Amino acid sequence: MFKTYDYPRFAYVQSAEQRDGAVKRHKVVIIGAGPIGLTAALDCAAHGIEAVVLDDNDTVSVGSRAVCYAKRPLEIWDRLGVGERMVDKGVSWNLGKVFFQDRLSYQFDLLPEEDNKMPAMINLQQYYLEEYMVEALGKQSQVDVRWKHKVIGLQQKNDHAVLSVETPDGVFAMEADWVLACDGANSGLRDMVGAKFTGQFFQDRFLIADVIMDAEYPTERWFWFDPTFHPNQSTLLHRQPDNVWRIDFQLGWDADAAEEKKPERIIARVREMLGDDRHFELEWASVYQFACRRIDNFRYGRVFFAGDAAHQVSPFGARGANTGVQDTDNLIWKLKLVLDGAAPERLVDTYNEERAFAADDNLLNSTRATDFISPKSASSRLYRDAVLELAEDCEFARPLVNSGRLSVPTPYVSSSLNTPDADVFAGKMAPGTNCADVPVTVDGKSGWLLNALGGGFTILTFGPAPAEVVTSGAVKARVVSVGRDIEDKCGVLAQRYDAKPGTTYLIRPDQHVAARWRQFDAAKIKQALTRALAS
Amino acid sequence: MDMNLNLKPNIAGPDDFYNWLIDSQRNMDERQAAMMNCKLVLLLANHIGDRAVIHEALRRAGGAI
Numbered sequence: 001m002f003k004t005y006d007y008p009r010f011a012y013v014q015s016a017e018q019r020d021g022a023v024k025r026h027k028v029v030i031i032g033a034g035p036i037g038l039t040a041a042l043d044c045a046a047h048g049i050e051a052v053v054l055d056d057n058d059t060v061s062v063g064s065r066a067v068c069y070a071k072r073p074l075e076i077w078d079r080l081g082v083g084e085r086m087v088d089k090g091v092s093w094n095l096g097k098v099f100f101q102d103r104l105s106y107q108f109d110l111l112p113e114e115d116n117k118m119p120a121m122i123n124l125q126q127y128y129l130e131e132y133m134v135e136a137l138g139k140q141s142q143v144d145v146r147w148k149h150k151v152i153g154l155q156q157k158n159d160h161a162v163l164s165v166e167t168p169d170g171v172f173a174m175e176a177d178w179v180l181a182c183d184g185a186n187s188g189l190r191d192m193v194g195a196k197f198t199g200q201f202f203q204d205r206f207l208i209a210d211v212i213m214d215a216e217y218p219t220e221r222w223f224w225f226d227p228t229f230h231p232n233q234s235t236l237l238h239r240q241p242d243n244v245w246r247i248d249f250q251l252g253w254d255a256d257a258a259e260e261k262k263p264e265r266i267i268a269r270v271r272e273m274l275g276d277d278r279h280f281e282l283e284w285a286s287v288y289q290f291a292c293r294r295i296d297n298f299r300y301g302r303v304f305f306a307g308d309a310a311h312q313v314s315p316f317g318a319r320g321a322n323t324g325v326q327d328t329d330n331l332i333w334k335l336k337l338v339l340d341g342a343a344p345e346r347l348v349d350t351y352n353e354e355r356a357f358a359a360d361d362n363l364l365n366s367t368r369a370t371d372f373i374s375p376k377s378a379s380s381r382l383y384r385d386a387v388l389e390l391a392e393d394c395e396f397a398r399p400l401v402n403s404g405r406l407s408v409p410t411p412y413v414s415s416s417l418n419t420p421d422a423d424v425f426a427g428k429m430a431p432g433t434n435c436a437d438v439p440v441t442v443d444g445k446s447g448w449l450l451n452a453l454g455g456g457f458t459i460l461t462f463g464p465a466p467a468e469v470v471t472s473g474a475v476k477a478r479v480v481s482v483g484r485d486i487e488d489k490c491g492v493l494a495q496r497y498d499a500k501p502g503t504t505y506l507i508r509p510d511q512h513v514a515a516r517w518r519q520f521d522a523a524k525i526k527q528a529l530t531r532a533l534a535s
Numbered sequence: 536m537d538m539n540l541n542l543k544p545n546i547a548g549p550d551d552f553y554n555w556l557i558d559s560q561r562n563m564d565e566r567q568a569a570m571m572n573c574k575l576v577l578l579l580a581n582h583i584g585d586r587a588v589i590h591e592a593l594r595r596a597g598g599a600i
Binding site: 382385386 | 566569570573574576577578581
């Protein structure tokens with residue numbers, strides 16, 4: 001059916017607990033083996049949490065679906081051991097061009113900051129991303145992935161949840177200390193807990209078509225407003241691996257989805273756009289509408305929500321999967337500490353505090369892009385067109401053009417886990433911010449800061465200065481000393497972290513800054529560590 | 536709120552200014568004139584730059600802000 005991709009079929013295996021009829025208590029049950037559920041599963045394996053993933057299907061994403069992956073999720077996947085493979089297969093791009101009617105309105109460079117291991121953005125079909133993660137999960141034993149397991153019921157107890165799970169062998173019950181619902185925008189779990197999922201629903205329909213062709217177009221993001229080949233609507237062209245090109249057509253409010261899905265109709269549209277007789281084949285197409293909305297709380301009793309199950313955004317800006325991965329990056333280390341009794345249960349409530357804040361930031365950006373691309377009134381359309389016309393000659397108008405603000409992490413600037421700065425710092429690495437990557441030298445070999453930080457609490461100190469391990473209860477923050485454990489040969493580390501001799505950072509397991517000082521002070525670090533544990 | 540928006544006469548030759556404004560759209564249809572007005576707002580707002588002034592002007596003009 002697909003010319004460029006063979007779908008794997010994952011075997012359904014009846015679990016021992018279903019066969020034996022003995023109800024088993026699990027630490028964590030993850031529902032949904034999409035990009036978010038699989039990332040959560042890899043993170044559980046990395047933290048040594050016993051977990052089970054349930055998915056109602058037995059293959060990866062049908063269709064390319066989410067294709068743009070940003071630097072921060074790639075860094076998270078690199079921590080989990082799958083990032084490099086995604087970058088190797090993916091197509092990296094930096095240049096975006098915006099056209100109005102048939103003229104170039106302006107172009108932008110994502111300007112990837114030098115000295116980062118991961119690129120600013122890659123394009124990769126969602127099925128590859130999922131396939132790589134399923135493969136990586138096959139190489140460990142902490143997490144069990146079960147296909148053809150559909151959750152049909154949920155009961156909340158005081159200290160666990162009971163799931164009713166349907167398989168080809170019937171229905172059985174599973175108990176879980178914690179449930180992580182990564183079951184997408186139409187989340188069944190969300191209905192089962194009675195959560196509210198509110199926001200704005202958009203009437204506009206969009207067609208996405210994947211086309212196979214040998215084309216000499218550069219690897220750039222091209223976005224047209226109101227082109228002559230598709231009047232009054234927008235179009236987006238993007239390259240994916242395997243000579244597959246993603247074309248996204250805005251169809252308007254009154255489009256007939258059934259009619260627009262017909263291959264002959266799509267082929268005619270693409271032919272008109274390409275404007276010549278070049279050969280291409282249609283690989284996959286889908287017509288969709290979208291909403292910008294979020295769940296009222298990311299935690300309901302023993303159930304957490306992540307990814308599209310918790311927040312749905314417009315596709316402009318690649319803020320869906322990219323944000324979802326940052327949800328589980330935020331949650332899993334907290335869950336590990338609570339499961340181990342090393343932190344109070346209220347630590348996991350900061351998941352809602354931090355990720356609802358990030359979701360609101362994403363929703364705001366996503367809604368604004370949608371208002372620009374799909375104006376709601378004649379006068380907002382006029383302003384939009386005025387901006388696009390002015391952008392060609394007037395620099396001031398270019399930042400107003402919004403064809404999607406590409407996904408960047410939202411710093412947790414006001415998180416209760418942060419210890420606010422008492423010393424003066426310049427630069428971006430304020431408490432709540434994800435750590436910038438930097439090339440460093442480890443054991444005489446070139447490496448990267450984020451790889452050296454790893455996945456626990458870390459004290460990053462800039463020597464020469466005394467530094468020692470700091471503990472709070474059962475949690476230990478190890479020391480990475482610059483000059484001793486890692487070397488900053490090019491000086492970028494000191495520059496990016498505004499470091500002077502003695503500067504000390506406390507970094508969380510999700511590689512976010514918890515606190516920083518100009519001097520190493522064990523008592524202050526202990527206090528900040530305790531605060532970062534919600535203790 | 537600070538009143539940063541100048542509501543005193545500030546343009547020399549007010550009759551000339553008003554005449555420019557009207558005259559500049561003499562040969563335009565409704566859509567062209569509306570487009571020009573949009574561009575004018577964008578150009579002038581950027582020139583002012585001060586968000587407090589722009590905000591106050593939006594409110595003074597009857598905007599729902």
